[in-house]
Amino acid sequence: MPREKYKDKIEGLYKQVDTYNLVENLETCLACGKCVGNCPVASLNPSYNPRQIISDVLSGDGDRWLDSEEIWRCFWCAGCATVCPNDIQFPLLMMQLRYRAVENNYGLKYIMPFKRFALRAREDGLTFAPSEKGREKIKRYRSNLGVSPWPEISDRAKAEYKELFDLTGATEYLNNTSDESEKPVTFKYTEGRIISE
Amino acid sequence: MNEQRVVAPEELIPEVPESIFLFRSCTGSMEYPGTENAIKEVMNKLGVNIVMDPDQTCCSGYLLTCSAYKPEVSLAVTARNLAIVEKQNLDTYVFCNGCYGYNRELTHIMKHNPAYMQMANDVIAKQGYKYEGKTEIHHVQELWYRLKDEIAAKVVKPLQGLKVGVHYGCHYLAQQYHILDDGGYPTFHEDIIEAIGGTPVFYKERQLCCGYSVGRGITHKEATVQPHLYKKFKSAKEAGVELMTTTCPGCNVGLDREQPNLAKRYAEEFNIPVIDLSQLISIALGVPVRKLGFEANTVPLDGIINRLGLERGESSL
Numbered sequence: 001m002p003r004e005k006y007k008d009k010i011e012g013l014y015k016q017v018d019t020y021n022l023v024e025n026l027e028t029c030l031a032c033g034k035c036v037g038n039c040p041v042a043s044l045n046p047s048y049n050p051r052q053i054i055s056d057v058l059s060g061d062g063d064r065w066l067d068s069e070e071i072w073r074c075f076w077c078a079g080c081a082t083v084c085p086n087d088i089q090f091p092l093l094m095m096q097l098r099y100r101a102v103e104n105n106y107g108l109k110y111i112m113p114f115k116r117f118a119l120r121a122r123e124d125g126l127t128f129a130p131s132e133k134g135r136e137k138i139k140r141y142r143s144n145l146g147v148s149p150w151p152e153i154s155d156r157a158k159a160e161y162k163e164l165f166d167l168t169g170a171t172e173y174l175n176n177t178s179d180e181s182e183k184p185v186t187f188k189y190t191e192g193r194i195i196s197e
Numbered sequence: 198m199n200e201q202r203v204v205a206p207e208e209l210i211p212e213v214p215e216s217i218f219l220f221r222s223c224t225g226s227m228e229y230p231g232t233e234n235a236i237k238e239v240m241n242k243l244g245v246n247i248v249m250d251p252d253q254t255c256c257s258g259y260l261l262t263c264s265a266y267k268p269e270v271s272l273a274v275t276a277r278n279l280a281i282v283e284k285q286n287l288d289t290y291v292f293c294n295g296c297y298g299y300n301r302e303l304t305h306i307m308k309h310n311p312a313y314m315q316m317a318n319d320v321i322a323k324q325g326y327k328y329e330g331k332t333e334i335h336h337v338q339e340l341w342y343r344l345k346d347e348i349a350a351k352v353v354k355p356l357q358g359l360k361v362g363v364h365y366g367c368h369y370l371a372q373q374y375h376i377l378d379d380g381g382y383p384t385f386h387e388d389i390i391e392a393i394g395g396t397p398v399f400y401k402e403r404q405l406c407c408g409y410s411v412g413r414g415i416t417h418k419e420a421t422v423q424p425h426l427y428k429k430f431k432s433a434k435e436a437g438v439e440l441m442t443t444t445c446p447g448c449n450v451g452l453d454r455e456q457p458n459l460a461k462r463y464a465e466e467f468n469i470p471v472i473d474l475s476q477l478i479s480i481a482l483g484v485p486v487r488k489l490g491f492e493a494n495t496v497p498l499d500g501i502i503n504r505l506g507l508e509r510g511e512s513s514l
Contacts, residue, residue, distance in 0.1 A: 001254030022306060034459075038380075039502055044421055056499060073421055075413050076262055077406035083382030087373060092302075092431075098264045110416045114265035125254040126223040141493050142230045151226040154251035160324050161254040164277065167320050170270035 013060035014093075017100060022092040029054045029088060035080030041073045045187035048073050050080050050090055059094065066101040068188040072110045101185075108179040115177045122165045122174075125158040126151060200374035206343040209375060210335065213344065214247040218282045218332070220300070222293035223255050224446035225473075231490020232446050235475040236292050236337055238484040241343055241349055248285055253278050256291075258299020259447070263412035268303075269316065275303040276317035276328035288333040290340065292475065294445035295410070297336045298368025304330065305373070336369055338444045338474060339377055342385050345392045353483035355394030357505060361477070362398045362438030362469070363387060364452060366445040367406045380404065386442065386474060393481035400436035405429040407443075418455075421461055426455055430467040440501055442474040449473060453495045455506030470496045480507065 014026045028148060035050040036042050049072040056062050065071050071094065080090040101107045123125045129135070133185035165171045217240070225232040238367040240247050257274040260266065279300070280481040282289045291297045308330050318328055341348065363386035370380040377385050383404075387397035408414060408422040429452075433441065441450045460466045476489045488508050491498045502509060 003432075007213040021310065025383075040212060040408075040425055041421060044424055073413070073417060073419075074411070075406055075408055075425075076411040078365035079367065079380065079406070081373075082367075082371050089373070091371075095262060095264065099267065100407075102264060110412075111264045113415050114260055114263040114412055117263075118260045121255060121257075121260060126227065127255045127257070127259050128223055138227050138230065141490055142226075144232055144492065145234050145488060145490050147230065147234060150253045151221060151223075152249070153254065157252045157254045160252075160277065161257075161274065163324065164273045164320060165266075166269055167323065168267075168269040168273050170266040172265055 010142065012060070014057045016060070017096050018055050018093060020096060022096070025086060025088060026054060026093065028057060028086040029053060029058065030085060031131040032085060034083040034085070035090060038083045040077060040079060041075060045073055049189065052189070053097070054088070054090065054093070057097070062097060063100070065097060065188065066104050067106045067183065067185050069185045070188060071101060072096050072107050072185065081176055105181045105183045106185050108170040108177075108182045109179065111130045112179050115174055118170075118174050122162050122171065123158070125153050136155050199268060199300045202374050202376065204375055204377070205338060206377060209339055209377065210248050210343045213340070214245065214288060216248055216287055217290040217340075218285055218287040219247060219249050219337075220278070220282075220289050220291040220296055221253055222291065222296050222446055223448060224295075225293050229446045229449055229478060229493050230474065231488075231492065231493060232292060232449075232473040235473060235479040235484065235489050237409070238369070238479050238488060239475055239482060240339075242482050243339070243347060248287060248438065250281050250285070250460070252281050256296045256299050257296055257304070259410075261299070262410065268306075271299065272303055272307060272313055272317045273320040273396075275300055276307065277321045277324065279304065279328050279332050280321060280326035280328040282332045283329060288335060290337050292337045293447060294336070294366035294368040294475075295447045297334065299371065300334050301372055301470050304334065336444065338386070340367070341389055341474065341478060342377055345389055348389070348478060348482070349392040352481045354481055354505065354507065355444050356390075356481055357394060358397045358479070359504065360437050360439040360467045361390045361392065361395045362433045362436065362441045364403065364407065364441055364443045364471075365449055366443060366448045368410070369444065386444070389474065389478070390442070393478060395477070398433075398436050398438050400438055401432035402429045407448035407451035409447060414451055414455075422451070423455065423459060426451070427459055427463055429509050430456070430459060430469060431465075433469060434467055438469055440477070441469050441471045441506070442477050443471060444474050456496050468496055469477070470494060470498045470501055472498070480505065
């Protein structure tokens with residue numbers, strides 16, 4: 001669809017995905033496709049196509065991607081943004097497309113592992129602090145280096161970090177994250193063509 | 198974006214600071230604690246004083262990009278951490294591309310959206326902090342490049358032409374403004390490798406990412422990460438890379454920990470040790486190997502240590 005022709009009807013439609021207003025200039029997309037050419041995921045899964053996603057989101061059709069497997073494959077390497085002639089921050093769009101998918105109960109299996117990590121990080125003030133056995137290894141390695149056995153993080157830091165999770169609603173969000181009503185995701189495109197609507 | 202994207206090191210860091218605030222990285226202090234130690238050793242040799250603060254927490258960016266939670270908490274955490282730095286009147290130096298990317302991205306969002314700045318400051322005000330956006334966020338690699346000549350002059354154990362393949366890491370190169378080089382064709386790591394006596398190898402897939410960010414190393418390990426890394430290591434091996442360097446402990450996890458799995462799946466051994474650039478600089482500057490924590494590495498460094506004729510020291514590898 002030539003976007004210019006319907007500009008008054010579709011302008012700003014992408015804001016239904018970009019709810020945090022992080023991608024200010026999606027409408028400057030030239031559809032040049034450099035993002036696709038520089039995308040390591042697209043080279044492995046040709047049906048993952050950033051240009052197509054931008055085009056759909058711009059025309060208010062972004063929701064067709066919500067039940068797709070494709071959107072969960074992005075590595076967030078920002079190779080797309082690096083080569084974009086208009087500096088479109090596609091990874092920030094992808095982040096919000098994933099939020100929208102999750103709100104619609106798609107892709108929950110891809111965020112469930114991180115619920116556990118996030119709840120633990122909330123206690124530790126550190127991300128990916130392992131369980132007891134792993135901690136022993138860290139303590140040994142650090143002691144061998146002649147530094148404190150555990151990263152020097154204060155009780156105050158831990159308490160305040162935890163509090164920020166509570167104050168900003170992240171704790172509630174995490175506790176409510178569940179895969180009970182999970183809906184399946186599938187590949188939406190094959191060889192660049194839509195296979196289901 | 199009207200700000201300049203790629204800037205010269207002298208412009209980025211006009212004056213070499215006497216003291217820096219070193220931003221603790223979770224992965225760099227737990228998974229590869231030798232990274233943090235190596236940075237301290239090199240800074241010490243360069244005469245730069247390091248300030249750290251036990252009140253600083255995780256940057257909280259990694260799990261944000263894994264879609265575990267929404268941006269509000271990360272904006273507040275970033276504001277709080279940087280408020281702590283600002284109290285010390287120092288610039289922030291991070292040594293993880295993740296911390297760099299997330300801190301830069303989130304401060305950019307706050308500075309360009311007054312409502313977000315207000316929201317973050319309202320929340321951290323309850324804990325007695327105020328973030329003003331004064332502290333500059335740098336990656337330590339910028340300082341290495343800025344002081345390349347000083348580092349070269351202090352080399353006591355030149356790398357004897359060791360073939361080093363560098364890995365830049367995306368979250369540095371993908372920043373929108375004020376970086377040393379963008380993702381087009383970066384070469385500043387190679388310049389540093391040459392300065393310490395190594396031979397940089399421009400392997401074909403050197404700009405391929407580690408694949409581990411946003412949690413894909415957990416959710417899509419077999420589906421995408423392994424075939425992706427296989428390409429990278431195959432091209433590195435074909436080009437004769439003996440050692441790979443990163444500037445991000447997170448990338449280090451992806452590139453180092455995944456190699457045994459690649460060997461199993463593709464029946465092909467790569468055995469390319471992966472260490473932080475700071476650890477390699479430390480070796481060249483004569484820091485004892487036992488202070489670099491190589492025992493945390495999955496792919497052992499014995500070959501490299503023998504090749505360079507280094508003392509192993511007390512600690513086992």
